Amino acid sequence: MTNQTKSQFIAVASITSELSAVMVVAKEISLAAANAKAIAFRAGDKAKGFQPITDFINELAKETIELVTNINIYALVLYRLTVDEFQKTAAYNKFELAAKMAEGAVYAKSMQEPVDHARLSMQDCQRQFKRDVSQLLGQLEAVMHHARAARVIAANSRIEASQAGEYLQSLQAVAESVDKAAHTIHDNVQRCRIALSIYRNS
Amino acid sequence: MKTTKIYEGSHQWIMFGRDEGKPNNVIDTNQYVVRTANRCLLLDPGGAELFAPMMAAVLHHAPVDQITDLFASHQDPDVISSLGLWDQALTNAKLHAPAIWEGFLRHYSCESIEYVPIPDNGGTIKLDSVELQIIPAHYLHSSGNFHVYDPQAKILMTGDVGGAIEGPDAxxxxxxxxxxxxxxxxxxxxxxxxxQAKRVWIERVRNLDIDILAPQHGRMFKGDDVKRFLDWFDALQVGIAV
Incomplete structure (x- = not known):
């Protein structure tokens, strides 16, 4: 296995790992939203501005979970494609070697068709991999967008929390937790994008 | 890869082995080819490491599109881990292999090659006008294991039975x-x-008219050495690790 193939396997496998962490954090945001909703309900008018924000946080968490679930399915497809490409490349190399070793054999020319076919299959796989990587990068960008939105919400939450009197601390804690979660999602997804981006145009 | 023609009649048997290019830590194997007018059967075609030299050697005797049949005596990697490569090279081929190993052998990838499961009591492989008999050899050593007998050439291909570990120049x-x-x-x-499996197998093959006993490792036996081998094996206690 070449270093390029090893890196490709690692890159694809690391997406699943990074995204499972994103999933945990997205679920934490969802929990924070539920907690914030309860506090805002108790705070009544003092947290009036906070109430629509909690719904928004919850919606954002749900969408993130849905996106990550889809990306995970896609990452599995990408992993299978990586295995396929590895097998097709190995076959092509072996076929070329066989053709070379068969030079001078009566039926050496009959090896040309399998060699050509293996090369085309391998190239198809490589093209498909690049297409799928581009698509996956697009989906990861959508998650990043959600993470950025979550940070904006966290900033707004802090402002709203400052007007919530005795509920200030509780609501600020919610805002902090959303902000922290958004940071984690951003960092993990960014690592996925860096790992994959070299394969988009390689 | 050393090539030895061991039968020449209406069809041919060719033995391939003693591959000089094989990695040292990989066991040496013998591959056999039965070549008829329009078809070619590879018996225990070997491991993935051996694919390129084996294919190159076969191309001296048959074009790729006439490699129509593969036979795997059992599931071991030195027997058939090249399956995934043959599967991509051959467009119209069948793999004759023990029925009980089908789900296992498919791990090597077998998509374009048709898997022809051999039932426990054996069967036949027909190549043009040649009919080869598939002889049960279960538990020798694999639980689903077969040998191939050619009544016309009087050759019995015996998989691991008769095997020995030899040097590259043997x-x-x-x-x-x-x-x-x-x-x-x-x-x-x-x-x-x-x-018990050994006794049953010996009883079965003593009824066959054999000129050459052709194992997957080591040297072939011919003439009186076939009987000598069966007598020796008959007297040997096996299964010593328990």
Missing amino acids: PVFVDNFAAHVEKMRYWHQRWMPSN
Whole structure:
């Protein structure tokens, strides 16, 4: 296995790992939203501005979970494609070697068709991999967008929390937790994008 | 890869082995080819490491599109881990292999090649006008194991039975049976698990008219050495690791 193939396997496998962490954090945001909703309900008018924000946080968490679930399915497809490409490349190399070793054999020319076919299959796989990587990068960008939105919400939450009197601390804690979660999602997804981006145009 | 024609009649048997290019830590194997007018059968075609030299050697005898049949005596990697590569190279081929190993062998990838499961009681492989018999050899050493007998060429291909670990320059036929015994004693005692299976197999193959006994490792036996081998194996206690 070449270093390029090893890196490709690692890159694809690391997406699943990074995204499972994103999933945990997205679920934490969802929990924070539920907690914030309860506090805002108790705070009544003092947290009036906070109430629509909690719904928004919850919606954002749900969408993130849905996106990550889809990306995970896609990452599995990408992993299978990586295995396929590895097998097709190995076959092509072996076929070329066989053709070379068969030079001078009566039926050496009959090896040309399998060699050509293996090369085309391998190239198809490589093209498909690049297409799928581009698509996956697009989906990861959508998650990043959600993470950025979550940070904006966290900033707004802090402002709203400052007007919530005795509920200030509780609501600020919610805002902090959303902000922290958004940071984690951003960092993990960014690592996925860096790992994959070299394969988009390689 | 050393090539030895062992039968030439209405069809041919060719033995391939002693591959000089094989990695040192990979066991040496013998591959056999039965070539008829329009078809070619590879018996125990070998491991993935061996694919390129094996294919190159076969191309001296048949074009790729006439490699129509593969036979795997059992599921071991030195027998058939090249399957995934043959599967991509051959467009119209069948793999004759033990039925009980189908789900296992498909791990090597078998998508374009048709898997023809051999039932426990054996069967036949027909190549043009040649009919080969598939002889059950279960537990020798694999639980689902077959050998191939050609009544016309009087050759019995015996998989691991008769095997020995040899150096790369060893002759392809046993030339001194007494001296060869020590090279195959431990092989049979340790790899063959069942005295009962051994007795049943010997009884079965004693009824066959055999000129050449062709194992997947080591040297082939011909003439009187075939009977010497069966007598020696009959007397040997196997399954010694328990």
